[in-house]
C-alpha cells in the first residue's frame with residue numbers, strides 16, 4: 563500500500579478575524595496555502611482583501627485567531643525573507659529610477675542567485691527605462707517596476723494585491739507567467755484580483771470574503 567503525504571501548509575490561518583470599530587472586516591477565516599499553490603482571494607470592494615494581506619505581513623494586528631508559517635506562530639521576524647507583499651501602493655521611491663529602487667530593495671531584503679536588477683527589469687519589459695525617475699513612468703510601467711522585485715527578492719510566499727491593475731494584455735500575461743513559474747518552483751501565491759486570472763495549469767483555489 564502506498565501512502566501519500568498530505569501537502570505541507572506553508573501558511574495557515576485559523577479563526578483569523580479583524581475588526582474595525584467592533585465590526586468584523588473579515589473572519590473568522592480558515593485557510594491553508596501550500597507549496598505550489600495559487601490562492602485567489604475574491605470579494606467585493608471593501609470586503610477586506612487588502613486588510614487580510616496587511617494582517618499577514620504584520621502591518622495590522624488580527625483581533626482573533628492564528629497565523630502560522632511552517633506550523634509556527636507567524637511574526638514579522640519569521641516572515642522576513644519568506645513573504646513578499648506587492649501592495650496596491652507600490653512602495654516605489656518616485657525620485658529614484660527603477661534600477662535604483664531595485665537596488666534599495668536588494669539592499670534591504672537580499673537578492674536571488676543568478677539574476678541581476680538589470681535582468682529583472684529586462685524581463686518585465688522596462689529595458690530603456692532603467693534610469694528614468696519613477697515619477698516619469700506611466701502607471702503600467704510603475705507596476706512593472708514593482709513586479710521586478712518579485713524576480714529579485716528571495717521569498718517563497720507572494721502576496722499580490724491587484725497585480726494586474728494598470729497593465730496591458732502583455733503585462734497581464736507576464737504576471738500570470740511569473741505566478742505560474744513561482745508556483746511550479748515550489749512557491750505559493752495569494753492573489754487578489756477583480757479581473758480575469760488565467761493560469762495555464764487550471765483554476766486556482768479560491769477564498770471568498772464577503773463585505
Ligand SMILES: Nc1ncnc2c1ncn2[C@@H]1O[C@H](COP(=O)(O)OP(=O)(O)OP(=O)(O)O)[C@@H](O)[C@H]1O
Nearest residue numbers: 582587605606607608609610611612613614756771
Ligand atoms: N485605514 C483605514 N481606516 C479605516 N477603515 C479602513 C482603512 N482601510 C480600509 N478600511 C475599511 O476596511 C474595509 C476593508 O477594506 P480593504 O481595503 O481591505 O478592502 P478590499 O477588499 O481590499 O477592497 P477593494 O476591492 O476596493 O480593494 C473597508 O470597509 C474599508 O473602508
